[in-house]
Amino acid sequence: MQTSEYGLSNWAGAHLNVIALSEPGSSLTPGSKTPLRALATHDSRTARQTDADQYPHVRFRNAPVGRGNRPSPSLTEVLSKDSHSPYDYLDSTMGRPALLGDDLLVVPVFGKIYRSGNRGQVFSLVRFDDQGAVRGPLEGLDLYKDSPFTGFCFTVVADPHRARAFHLNRYGLYAWSADGRLRSRMSTEDKPFKALTHFALLQCTPAGELLLAHRKQNLLLRVPVPENLDGLTAAVEAALKGYGTGRTALKKQCNPVNWHWVDNSAQVHHL
Incomplete structure (x- = not known):
């Protein structure tokens, strides 16, 4: 699936940028989001990103995808x-x-x-x-x-x-x-x-x-x-x-x- 990121390059708002898979056995529950394992990113220009731009459920190397922590x-x-x-x-x-x-x-x-x-x-x-x-x-x-x-x-x-x-x-x-x-x-x-x-x-x-x-x-x-x-x-x-x-x-x-x-x-x- 695709998911978006904020703070990419000069784009305003969220931009589809991450390809991720849900982990085996994961399921949707009220009030929570299924953990996703990032496989690839489209663009790596993330100099404008902050911690507030990260999604906790989209992860790479056991941490939220953001700035330098991403597939490369x-x-x-x-x-x-x-x-x-x-x-x-x-x-x-x-x-x-x-x-x-x-x-x-x-x-x-x-x-x-x-x-x-x-x-x-x-x-x-x-x-x-x-x-x-x-x-x-x-x-x-x-x-x-x-x-x-x-x-x-x-x-x-x-x-x-x-x-x-x-x-x-x-x-x-x-x-x-x-x-x-x-x-x-x-x-x-x-x-x-x-x-x-x-x-x-x-x-x-x-x-x-x-x-x-x-x-x-x-x-x-x-x-x-x-x-x-x-x-x-x-x-x-x-x-x-x-x-x-x-x-x-x-x-x-x-x-x-x-x-x-x-x-x-x-x-x-x-x-």
């Missing part, structure tokens, strides 16, 4: 070492972590967003283990051709039961194995997958299905992911074809107004 190096520092410029990841943004396995997570980190345009800006999908050691990125993406900044498509989801990760942006749908290898890429320039530009990636279900949401039509599409990722292309193509047929049938039944659906039968329709 930070993700910003790790990524900057391998980047063209040490300033590429300055003021970058950390996305939502996804659990890739029992002892492996993936966290998206995106470079600073500019008003003038961001396609080609740096980003990385970082893998690290439950001890906070970086295990490398999810590989195979081009900073320009596969840029998530178009449309701000920053979500990465994972299936921890089958150890694989997925990302969808305006240029394609991507799938990786737990070792970071890109196993499948479906380009939205290809006719069968053009419709993917209208969907946002929400989550990977426990059953191993990708859950997509249409950006305008207020419908969800479930894509069953085969055990062998080599078959994902055919599964996505079939799901997109089925979406059009299912949507047309549902329109006749529910008569939506401006894509707002009313179903008096209270039944769930699977697309």
Whole structure:
């Protein structure tokens, strides 16, 4: 999970900066917070922090995370070492972590967003283990051709039961194995997958299905992911074809107004 910190750099208020895990056996109780073990931090610029900015339940080395007591190096520092410029990841943004396995997570980190345009800006999908050691990125993406900044498509989801990760942006749908290898890429320039530009990636279900949401039509599409990722292309193509047929049938039944659906039968329709 992510938790925030105060007193970072020149930012006002709380800023999401710490990735932490709850300890085994811990539980929520009234009036207390579950102890969290910090695995990694995004930014280490903490010169402005005071003791009042610390959360007692977020801990590292048996003490609250704050100032110099934190996992090191930070993700910003790790990524900057391998980047063209040490300033590429300055003021970058950390996305939502996804659990890739029992002892492996993936966290998206995106470079600073500019008003003038961001396609080609740096980003990385970082893998690290439950001890906070970086295990490398999810590989195979081009900073320009596969840029998530178009449309701000920053979500990465994972299936921890089958150890694989997925990302969808305006240029394609991507799938990786737990070792970071890109196993499948479906380009939205290809006719069968053009419709993917209208969907946002929400989550990977426990059953191993990708859950997509249409950006305008207020419908969800479930894509069953085969055990062998080599078959994902055919599964996505079939799901997109089925979406059009299912949507047309549902329109006749529910008569939506401006894509707002009313179903008096209270039944769930699977697309």
